[in-house]
Amino acid sequence: MIIKANKSHIEVLLSYKKKMVLAMKEYDSPVSLKEINWGKFKEKLLEDLNDENISFLLSLNEDEFTGFAIFNLVKLPLLIEDKYLMNISNVFVDIKYRKQGIAKELINYIIDIAKEKSCIQVELSVYKENPAISLYKKIGFSIQSVEMKLDLK
DSSP states (O other): OOOOGGGGHHHHHHHHHHHHHHHHHHHHHHOOOOOOOOOHHHHHHHHHHHHHTEEEEEEEEEEEEEEEEEEEEOOOTTTSSSOOOEEEEEEEEOOGTSSSHHHHHHHHHHHHHHHHHTTTTTEEOOOTTTHHHHHHHHHHHOOOOOOOOOOOO
16 A cells, blocks of 8 residues: 655654665765764655655555655746656665565556646656666666766765
């Protein structure tokens, strides 16, 4: 089951964000748990929960949370009048619930919302080593660009 998260779920969302930071270490992310000010991070999550263009989803298996997703509606530049796209910024499923279709269910839920809102596209970014790329391709996503970074530390 998928539910829309609200302020009462802040601790669950915060725990998933921490799990994501740990998981990103596998992909050479420059972010370290020690560097994050979790108090400010929690404040930002609460602020985002109040933003009507940002949505948080939680997946549940009976009474246990199994994963989450964050997505937001993005208005395209002024040159393209009244056109929107949906940006999926986070999808995460607990390790013990992976390979059970939960990420696919979350993404398809977001795609349905994007269609309801007449979005012209759904986008997401993913580390090149992330095995979820195969899932995204099965759903219909294609690689449109390559992001490059230069580490300065």
